[in-house]
Amino acid sequence: MHIEDLPADEEVTITADMLVRLCDAVLAGTLSESALEIIAFAVLASDHLRWNEEDDLVGRVLYDWATPEINWELNSSNVRMFRDWLTGRTHAPSEPDITADTLSGLGFLRRTSKVQLSPQKDADAPDEA
16 A cells, blocks of 8 residues: 655644534445545544544544554444534544553463562673672
8 A cells, every 4th residue: 555645734623523424425425434544544644633632532543543453343333323422413532541450350370469570690791890
């Protein structure tokens, strides 16, 4: 994939309305679902495409689109869901807090106590005088 960036002196602010129009294009069949992944990647990789830092939802949707294998599959049902989030029709679910306790609950190992390792002398290192 070849992406041509904007000239150095140009910046574009991505808004929720712009992402809604992309959702509408997918739902109308004029844009493929997989195109959202490419578009989101291009936005995230660009130094000239930005979104309002106070608008967490735009950033979240872009990251979700850019990584459908991790987050939400890009299909018509999920595109409708993203559209509903972006228009305020429904609220996006809160993202879980990742802590040592939640990781432990998922079966990941958890360190229960700190240990201090004593330095071992390297057999190949010269003796200090």
